[in-house]
Structures are given as structure tokens and as C-alpha cells.
Amino acid sequence: MRSLLPAVLALALAALAPAPAAADPSAGPGLLARLPDGRRLNFRCAGAGAPTVLLEGGYGADSLGWGRIKAAFAKSYRVCSYDRAGAGYSDPGPLPRDGAAIARDLDRGLAAARIPGPYIVVGHSAGGLYVRLFSNRRPQDVVGMVLVDPSVEHQDRRFAALFGEGAAGLGPLQARAAQCLAAAETGALPSVEPPLDRCVPPARPGQSPAAVAARRAEALRPSTWRARISELDTLWSATSDALDLGRQSYGDLPLVVLTADGTYAAAPQAAREPLASLWWGLHRELARRSTRGVSRQVEGSSHMMMTDRPDAIVAAVREVAAQANMIKAR
Template sequence: MTQFPAVRSPSVRPPTARRASLLRRLTLSAGLLAGVTLLGACNETRAEQADARAYPPPGRLVDVGGFRLHLECAGSGAPTVVIDAGLGAWSTPWHAVQGLVAGTTRVCTYDRAGLGYSEPGPLPRDAAHFAAELHTLLHRAALPGPYVLAGHSLGGLTMRVYAQRYPQDVAGLALLESMSPQPGAAAPTAASDTPGLPLLKLAARLGLVRLLSGPLGLSAGLPARDAGPATALAVTDRYFQTLSDETAGIPASLAQAGEVTTLGDLPLTVLSRGRNAVPAWTAGQARLLTLSSRTTQVTAHHSGHNVELDEPQAAADAIVALVRQLR
């Protein structure tokens, strides 16, 4: 009888061996990821420490009750102008406007808590709390009033609330492309974060936002002297946390400002963009004119929303005209 050679069956690794191999690969990948994460976080910490040495606060830090706010003043004369920036913004982009106004009177910019050079403050981050903190800042800094308040975008809501709560402190109000509550509009009690903000916060903690700061154009439109510090202050996880907190407070800020329906005969200037205006925003700017019986409307013809970058001269001219009117 013919015998055939035995045929070997292909070797098959036992299930236990396959699981062990997969576990080793997963462990190695997790270790590499943890190492890269730790390295990125350590490098970002060192970079932020270097930035703090390279870009010290140009103004002074004033304690307002457990945390300090950054205040920077220039020029001389009265009334003193106080500028508040928009959502997630601080004093640095307003240096051009500040320099132009300083030729006429004293002008101060400040950074809301957690932004720019200011230390983080307590929640919630809304117009009522911003106004209270600003009031404490100005008085503890011994700045003589009454003031001309100038608020851009979200800062316009703060200044509107401030003018109503502390009328003895306010000589005039300039709303520069200010947000404007819509009467009768139902607003949620809280705003959810912009979906990308938590991810950006993590990316900032690992140094990825710093790595991409050039392509992201974080200092676009700023002069060279401001580009470095502006980028340094915008690539940290603290910045994105504060931006998230301010975004969450927008509905409350709109509601608080909406309760201010009249400022009597307080001199009021409303500056609005000349480019890229949409009907809803234009209607909101018109509503701002009804807040006082003494209003002036100004258009920055060559500017979009960020008038401090697009047309700083127009913003400065509107503020200076209000100062001269008061004098």
C-alpha cells in the first residue's frame, strides 16, 4: 500500500499568545503617548515661564479682592477714558487706539480677569461681575472720575451695566461695535461651550497651539512691538479656559445689559462698522441709540467688527470727540 507523506497543518498561535501580543503593543503605544504628552506639557510650562520674563506687564497689577487685574494708563488730563475689550480680548490690541487718545486726555486699558496679564477671577464671568470688578479696580487704583467708558463688543455690555449701576462715576459712554440685547428675545440661562474650546485648551496645555501660532495668525494686524506678547498670552490653556467661561456667560451678560433700558441724558456715542454689516447687527446698533437722549452715531467706514485693528483712528476720533464734548 502506497504511503503519502504527512501534511503539516499551519501553526496557529494560541488565543492567549495573541492577546498577550496585543496587550504589549497597546501598553507600548500608551507609554509613548504618555511620554509625548508629558514632554509637551513640560516644554509648554518652560515656554510660558520664558514668556513671563520676556514680556512683563506694561502697566500695574491691582488687587481687587483676592486676585489682581492689569491696568495700563497713558496721557494726562480729564476726563479719564477707560477702555474694555471684546470677548476673549484684552488691552494689547488697543494700544494703537490708546496712543491716539493719549494725546488729548488720560486713557486707561485693563484686562478682565484671566485675560492678558490679569489673574483669573471667580465665576460666573458675566457683565455684572465684570462691572463690579472694574469699579473696584478704578477706585483701588485711585483713578479720579467721572470717567468716559468705552466698550467694544462684549465690553460694551459691561460698560452699559457699569453706567447704570455707578452713574456718579460716569461722564460719558462710547459703545464701539457693542453687542446689543434684543428686546423680547428668549435667551437660555447658560451657554454651552463652543465645541472646539475644550480641545483647544488641551492642545494649548501640550504646546500645540504655540507650535501653530504662526499659521493661526494669533497676532495678525498688530504692530511688531505687540505681536510677541499678544501671541504669548493667547497660546495658554488659561486663555482658552477664560474664553470658555466668558462664552458661557454671554446669555447672562445680554440679559443684564438688557435690563438697562435708559441712561437718561448721559452723553453716548455709538460707533458701528462700515464693512460686513448684517441686518440683525445693524438693527442692534440702532437700538443702542435709544439708550440716551444725547446720542451721536459714528460709522467706521473702512472697518469690520474689530475696529481697534481695522481703523484705530476712527475709534480714537469717536472717543476724543466725546471727551471734547464733555469739556
């Protein structure tokens, strides 16, 4: 049973320059914000109104993974997603790409893009760690938080205590990224040979040729894989340590933690229930960091809740926004 756990657990973790208009938004950048060191961070925003909803994806994600969520909010709030350094249309950043560096980039990028608070932050998977670090930098501006099947700091230790060393290891993801990096550095991508055929994403139905070319170009850049590897390498070390050093209580901050009921559906039968129980318990602990914290299981969802159950995320954000407005009106 233990030999299968690392792979299963790894899967559970993925100055302003207006861009030229494009028929397919994914074929070009959105709003390129220039950071103090000259790098550009790509934001995609829609709608208007306060608070601003900030969307942070998990490992390997970019600004395009929140389409159904953004569409639901565009009439009520300003909603923004972005590409982390080295992803999508954002410039690479200096290594390491740990949570502190990611939160710092987001902080400075919002200032450069003139996207003011207050914010409701939404973080999926590893993005849950990053938005929590961002909220520690801007506690007065973050008025609510929704964590979507989030990773938690040092979760490798908690899994190891129950399932043995390496149970929450990221080895499969790290090995794949290292293979893709080596191939990108030698010009061996794209490739039809496994496992390198998975390094370059296939075209999606309805995707424009320009968008397909952009996604391919991203996968061919060594800097893309260096950033992903650095995020993985620091997840249970520097990123988790930074959270340990930050605030341990969120006071009365409106907070909803959503747990997908199918995150470990592919685990071996004997491990499935213990894994789901541990995952649910970690999320309940996280919710208790706020006196307004709520932990909620979402039925019919894999780890990719924004695809399977976007309605649950939308409802949680609206709930948090209503609480934030009530607190503001006092």
C-alpha cells in the same frame, strides 16, 4: 445660507504693584491693582487729564489692542486699558466670567489702582455690554460712552427671528476655545497641527522675544481658555439678563454708537444686506436710549474698527468729551 451664518456672526462679536520697566511694554505688566480678594488686575494707562478714557475690548482682547487710540489721547486725557481676569497679565478670576463679574472687577480695580472718575467708557464688540454694566454700577462717574460695533443684549434672539435658530450662535468660537483648553490642559500646546496651530498667536513684526514669550505663556494657560469660554457661554444669558435688570434709559448721557459698514462683508451675498440692516437697526435702538445718543455708520471698516478706522473712534470720544464738558459747565 443659514449653515454659514453662525460662523460669520461669531466672527462679528475677540494694593498697587508698579511693573519693572521694559523696552517693549507688551513684554511685562503695566500697573497691577490688587482686588479685595487678593487677585491682581493689570492696567495700562498713559497721559493725564480728565475725564479718564476707559477702553474695554471684545472677546479674547487684552490691554494691548488699543495702541493707536491711546496714542491719540495721551496728550489730552488719562487713557487706560486693562486685561480682564484670566487675560494678559491679570490673574484668573472665579467662574463664571459673566458681564456682572467683569464690571465688578473693573469697578474694584479702578479703586485699587487709584484711577478716579469721571470716565468716558469705550467698549468694542462684547466689551460694549461690559462697559454698559460698569456704567450701571457707576452712573455718577460715567459722563460719556462710545460703543464700537457693539454687541447688544440677547442679540441671538433678534438674529434668530430673521434668520432662524442658531443664526447668532457662538458655536465656532466656543468649539475652538474648547479645543484650545483641552490641548492646554494636556500640555499639547503649542502645536503645528490644525486647528490647534491657531491657539498660540504667531509673532508679530517687530515684537520682542520677551513679548512673544509672554503671549505664548498666556495661550498655554488653561485659565486663559476657561475665562474665554465662560464669557462666551454667558454672553446671551447671564450678561444679557443683567442688562435687562439695569437701567433702560441713559437720560442725557453723551453717547455715540459706531457701526462698521464691513462687519458682514464675508457673509453670503443673499444674507449680506439683511444682516447689515439688522446690525445697523440694533445700534440705532441702542443710541436712542439717550436723548443725546447718536448712531453713526463708519465706512471702510471691518468689525476691528480700532485697526481699520481708529480716527472714527478718536473723533467720537472727542465729541462725547466736549458734550460732557458742556454739561459740566452748566
